[in-house]
Amino acid sequence: MGTPMRSSLIDPAAIPPPDLGGKVRNWRDFPYWLLGMAAIFGWIGYLIYTQSRYERPYEVIREGLSTTIYATAYAFAFALILGLIAALGRISRNVVARNIATFYIEFIRGVPMLVLIFTIAYAVVPPAADLLGFDNSSVTFFWRAVIALALIYGAYLAEVFRAGIESVPRGQVEAGRSLGMSHFQTLTRITIPQAIRTVTPAVGNDLIAMLKDTSLISVLGVREMTRRGNSYAAQSFEYRPTYVVLTMFYLALTLALSLLLSWYRRRLGVESRG
Amino acid sequence: MGSKAPLPAPGPEMVILEDLYKYFGKVKAVDGVSLRVKTGQVVVVVGPSGSGKSTVLRCINLLETPSAGNVWVDGMHVNAKTTDLNMVRKEVGMVFQSFNLFPHLTALKNVMLAQRLVRGRSKTEAKEIAFAQLMRVGIPEKADVYPRHLSGGQQQRVAIARSLAMNPRVMLFDEPTSALDPEVITEVLDVMLKLASEGMTMVVVTHEMGFARRAGNQLVMMDEGRIVEQGPPSELFDNAKEERTRAFFAKILSH
Numbered sequence: 001m002g003t004p005m006r007s008s009l010i011d012p013a014a015i016p017p018p019d020l021g022g023k024v025r026n027w028r029d030f031p032y033w034l035l036g037m038a039a040i041f042g043w044i045g046y047l048i049y050t051q052s053r054y055e056r057p058y059e060v061i062r063e064g065l066s067t068t069i070y071a072t073a074y075a076f077a078f079a080l081i082l083g084l085i086a087a088l089g090r091i092s093r094n095v096v097a098r099n100i101a102t103f104y105i106e107f108i109r110g111v112p113m114l115v116l117i118f119t120i121a122y123a124v125v126p127p128a129a130d131l132l133g134f135d136n137s138s139v140t141f142f143w144r145a146v147i148a149l150a151l152i153y154g155a156y157l158a159e160v161f162r163a164g165i166e167s168v169p170r171g172q173v174e175a176g177r178s179l180g181m182s183h184f185q186t187l188t189r190i191t192i193p194q195a196i197r198t199v200t201p202a203v204g205n206d207l208i209a210m211l212k213d214t215s216l217i218s219v220l221g222v223r224e225m226t227r228r229g230n231s232y233a234a235q236s237f238e239y240r241p242t243y244v245v246l247t248m249f250y251l252a253l254t255l256a257l258s259l260l261l262s263w264y265r266r267r268l269g270v271e272s273r274g
Numbered sequence: 275m276g277s278k279a280p281l282p283a284p285g286p287e288m289v290i291l292e293d294l295y296k297y298f299g300k301v302k303a304v305d306g307v308s309l310r311v312k313t314g315q316v317v318v319v320v321g322p323s324g325s326g327k328s329t330v331l332r333c334i335n336l337l338e339t340p341s342a343g344n345v346w347v348d349g350m351h352v353n354a355k356t357t358d359l360n361m362v363r364k365e366v367g368m369v370f371q372s373f374n375l376f377p378h379l380t381a382l383k384n385v386m387l388a389q390r391l392v393r394g395r396s397k398t399e400a401k402e403i404a405f406a407q408l409m410r411v412g413i414p415e416k417a418d419v420y421p422r423h424l425s426g427g428q429q430q431r432v433a434i435a436r437s438l439a440m441n442p443r444v445m446l447f448d449e450p451t452s453a454l455d456p457e458v459i460t461e462v463l464d465v466m467l468k469l470a471s472e473g474m475t476m477v478v479v480t481h482e483m484g485f486a487r488r489a490g491n492q493l494v495m496m497d498e499g500r501i502v503e504q505g506p507p508s509e510l511f512d513n514a515k516e517e518r519t520r521a522f523f524a525k526i527l528s529h
Contacts, residue, residue, distance in 0.1 A: 175374035175433075178335055179388035179440060180364030189387060193378045 083157025108155035164199035305499035321496035367437030427458030
């Protein structure tokens, strides 16, 4: 399951449960790597606090934090919806739906993400806006970027969802149908609730991957963290402090997300066991 | 495929199979089976694995579409193009070898779900009926437990309750005890015996000859997609006419 073409730096499945609050059963189980991370944050924090060479890029990049977070949140929300629709299309018995979904997924998977971001922003959104009767110049680059990320990740998530739906045993569908439930009722009340549990780790990976990939939309001039860092470095020539601080921002965000996700997954696991 | 099949005279039959064929690709799984199940009867289908008995059962509620032939359930022509399958299926309960309980729902919610969605019952009504059915199969105390915390026998009893809650006119059992530990088989068979004694129409695919002898009105022996022989269980056990039937019983009753 998943999308083999991308690898995430942080795989939540590979992170041991962060038992920071004591109860460490064995010295081998202690998350030493988290200490390492904490040390890096401490060191960079100290630099920011004491040196204005580090403080200035920190303040500049922080201005872009909300743009990064909003772009991730909007794009991921749309990607989840798109992905579900495309996954249902992929497994549909309707020839038209199945082929449209497959076309979409294969198209996205066949083009590099950076290229797609340009293509969607300049060649897909404007004619689509015209078609829908908008003035295409009124679609800001922030929204073009969100649409691009949503379209790209929608295709990735579609494959994750499809695999999740197909992982539900056939007997489950047969049990639902033999009770007289319709195809749709079986899908929404039996198959999808079970698929969600299977799919959560992979979807979490994609959320983290997307957060990192928002750095790519800097090429459209969207003033998120990377864009602001780049401009600051280019104009001040303070390359080293800028990229050290930028790295720290992304690491803090992805780390927080992956800890959140592993907590959520454990909660989900406990719940399903009653 | 049976477009001009005449409706059989309305009689005491709950299930009628007429010249049923089923191919999986080139493999002939069911090779011309005709069978009548009277209302209130228990028909037990036996035979070696691969003999097509499960496929025949699955054709009754159209989990498998027959390649040719006709299926009637309580006067409804099941495999006619115009028949609403969901209308038929809610009248036909099915119990599977692997239970197929919904793992994300508690026992009670397993029994409630289709009542609400298919029968359109209110939450309170569905809950009441679900509880009554769990009582009937003997495990009301497990109502709020998830399937993974139930033993195989308990899971299968919940599955039976789930079917019964739909008030089916006929129940199909597809090797209901084959996946169970020997010591819990009886608890499922007891429930089935009780159902039979209450007059439920049942078609049971099983290897449990004790059940066949005690509850079966009709025993059907299948091999290679065909019915070899049928008759009252005691008759078939003691003096089967066909050599194939005798050989089969000799093997499974010898130990």
